[in-house]
Amino acid sequence: MAAPAKTAALKTAAPKKAAAPAAKKAPANATAPNTGKGAGTNPAVDIQPILNQQNHAPAPTQRFGTVSQRLPIGLDEATRQSSVTMLNQLLADTITLRDMYKKHHWQVVGPTFYQLHLLFDKHYEEQAELVDAIAERIQILGGVAVAMAHDVAELSSIPRVPRDREEAPVQVSRLLDGHQRILKNCHDYAGKADESGDDGTNDLIVSQLVRTNEMQVWFVSEHVVESPLTRAA
Numbered sequence: 001m002a003a004p005a006k007t008a009a010l011k012t013a014a015p016k017k018a019a020a021p022a023a024k025k026a027p028a029n030a031t032a033p034n035t036g037k038g039a040g041t042n043p044a045v046d047i048q049p050i051l052n053q054q055n056h057a058p059a060p061t062q063r064f065g066t067v068s069q070r071l072p073i074g075l076d077e078a079t080r081q082s083s084v085t086m087l088n089q090l091l092a093d094t095i096t097l098r099d100m101y102k103k104h105h106w107q108v109v110g111p112t113f114y115q116l117h118l119l120f121d122k123h124y125e126e127q128a129e130l131v132d133a134i135a136e137r138i139q140i141l142g143g144v145a146v147a148m149a150h151d152v153a154e155l156s157s158i159p160r161v162p163r164d165r166e167e168a169p170v171q172v173s174r175l176l177d178g179h180q181r182i183l184k185n186c187h188d189y190a191g192k193a194d195e196s197g198d199d200g201t202n203d204l205i206v207s208q209l210v211r212t213n214e215m216q217v218w219f220v221s222e223h224v225v226e227s228p229l230t231r232a233a
């Protein structure tokens with residue numbers, strides 16, 4: 001086998017190190033109690049993590065709602081600001097829809113349990129991919145992506161979903177309403193991004209968000225069509 005020979009060759013090719021100086025002998029009084037700082041023998045290295053730095057943090061790296069011009073991607077500030085605002089709305093709504101899918105995946109009940117249980121989880125995974133794509137687009141544009149649940153709840157346009165367990169048709173109706181709110185915004189925002197010259201945002205919205213949401217609407221909608229189970233009407 002070639003691998004061991006290669007490893008051996010690399011070892012022999014390595015330059016010879018100068019002989020290490022003899023280790024310093026620890027002073028007789030080196031057995032001081034462990035105070036946490038410099039717990040090793042090297043006083044220049046403190047291996048203790050510095051905790052609770054958030055309690056006395058300076059100003060944040062960047063404030064939410066602002067855009068930086070850090071990345072040279074050929075877009076002016078007004079375009080970036082407009083796209084970031086639109087994308088954060090889509091992000092908050094997509095995070096909410098993603099989490100609604102997982103809620104329904106867990107809580108679904110009834111004769112269609114198995115297929116909806118699987119379908120809801122598949123859509124959850126696809127929405128999770130959209131969340132990441134939207135958030136990373138916001139960062140590329142120089143913005144700050146909304147992330148935490150409390151901030152998402154404030155920003156989302158999707159009505160609050162109750163904690164209670166609901167019937168499958170109600171779950172489906174809530175999902176379809178969420179999809180439609182996102183899709184309406186997508187159509188509006190895609191046009192605005194196109195007008196401002198932000199092709200990347202336009203492409204993300206059309207190629208990923210619109211396509212995925214429309215496909216999911218189809219798969220979910222067909223579960224609330226009144227149709228006979230065993231005998232034609």
Ligand SMILES: [Fe+2]
Pocket residue numbers: 105121
């Ligand atoms: Fe699961």
